[in-house]
Amino acid sequence: MNLDTKTFEGSPQAYEFIQEVQAFISNEIDPLASQNGITYESGASRELLKHVWTLSRRHGFYGVNLPEELGGAGFGVRDLVLIKEAIYATGSVLAPHVMGELSGPPRVGALARAATPDQMERFILPVARAEQAICFAITEQEAGSDAGAVQTKAVRDGDHFILTGKKRYISGSPFCDMAVVIASTSDDPQRRETSAFFVERSRPGFVVESGYKTLAGQSSTGDIILSDCRIPAANMIGEQGKGLAMALGRISVNRLMHCPAMLGHASIALRDSITYAMERRQFGQPIGAFQAIQHMLADMATEWTAARALVLSVAHALDQGIDGRAQTSMAKLFCSETAFRIADRAVQIHGGQGIVQGSRVEFMFRLLRMYRILTGTSEIQRNTIARDLLASERQ
Known part of the structure; x- marks a missing residue:
């Protein structure tokens, strides 16, 4: 991803930050992944991930999105979108861990406002300092899109709570040290009441089951029993x-912040397709000379540019203090659907090479397909958008 100061949409500070983080990934993170045989699908050990988190924090990249009092850089949403896009656009297999996306500071930043001084010391600060990893456990068998339907119970017992239940598909759980668990504290089955708890993995009765992989072949997801x-x-x-x-208090920002990852991955699929179209020859000429291929590339680039413009526009609105719940749903819906279409065309352009496991566009196809479900399905986003549209008409 090449940046130009004249066209860069963010602050000068964000521009400099991106230059530094891209150099860090190229000079330190990618060689580390190569030395340890880490691929998109093979995953990394807990020890190696801890090393990546520590390196990133030492350089000032880990926790960049935290409040400034916790070591964050003070960037607005628009700058953070651009930074995250640039990180994922590098194509680094360890890109999600540079900012601690799966198990680090992005998971606790919003909780700092509600945490007690004791919780800050025991839970928030260790995560911010890259000393411990955390995951967010909401999803269950009967609680996916309907997050309030959690069946995990938290029953008061004097000065303690006793938690019983099973959380499913929890990102970052295989290498977590603790989890934020959303559990029901209602004593009436007909009344929904959920509460949040920090739960240490070391406590008896806390077990992570992580023997399965996602569609993209990654093993960073597991169940918590x-x-x-x-x-x-x-x-x-x-x-x-x-x-x-x-x-869900920061759902608008959190939902939008998944979009730059999609944009970054989709830009890789587009770049790889352009390169392949110039190199692959059929009938005595590069396949990029054929109008069918040219039109696919043109559509990919146009849709990617439109998705990116929408994301930056919504980020700007959030920086201005607008609630933006419907707008972030629009961004997530459009980005996830668009990114997958780009990946689909990338596979088509690559032909046989595109359907071979191990090729990058084949992985991007599987990875970007998941984003249409992750962090709220496309159907849920449409529900949110429609409710806002109808509510505004009634006012």
Whole structure:
């Protein structure tokens, strides 16, 4: 990803940051991945990931999105979108770990406002300092899009809570040290009441099962089994009954911040397709000379540019203090669907090479397909957008 100061849409500080983080990935992170045989699908050990987190924090990249009092850089949403896009556009297999996307600071930044001083010391700061990893556990068998339907129970027992239940498809759980668990604290099956808790992995009754892989072949997702897991009442985050509301409190920003990853991955598929179209020869000429290929490339580039413009526009709105729930749903919907179409065309352009496992566009096809489901399905985004449209008409 080449940047030009004249056309860069962010601040000068963000421009400099991107230059530095790209050099860090090229000079330190990619060689580390190569030396250890890490690929998009093979995954890395907990020890290696911890090393990556520590290196990134030492350079000032890990936790960049945290509040400034916790070591963040003070960037606005628009700058953070550009930074994250640039990181993923490098194509580094360890890109998600540079900012701690799966198990680091992005998971706790919003919780800092509700955390007690004790929780700051035991949970928030160790994550911010890259000393420990954390995951966010909401999803269950019957609680996916309907996040409030959690069946995991947290029952008060004196100065403790006892947690029982199973969380599914939890990103970062295989290498976590702790989890933020959303559990029901209601004593009435007909009444929904969810609360949030910090739960240490070392506690008896906390087990991670991670023997499966996602569509993209990655093993960074697992299930958390809680069997009479006893934790101090002091581990509750904020008020009882406010867990889901707190978890979703920054849903607009969090939803938008998945879009630059999609844009970064889609830009790789586009770049690889352009290169392949220039190099691959059929009937005595590069396939890029054929109008069918040219039209696919033109559509890919046009749709990518449109998706990126939408994301930056919504990021700007959020920086201005607009709630933007419908707008972020539009961005997530359009980005996820567009990025997958780009990856689909990339496979078509690559032909036989595009369907061979191990080729980069084949991996991007599988990875970008997942984003139409992750962090809220396309159908859920459409529901949110439609509700906002109808509500505005009634006003």
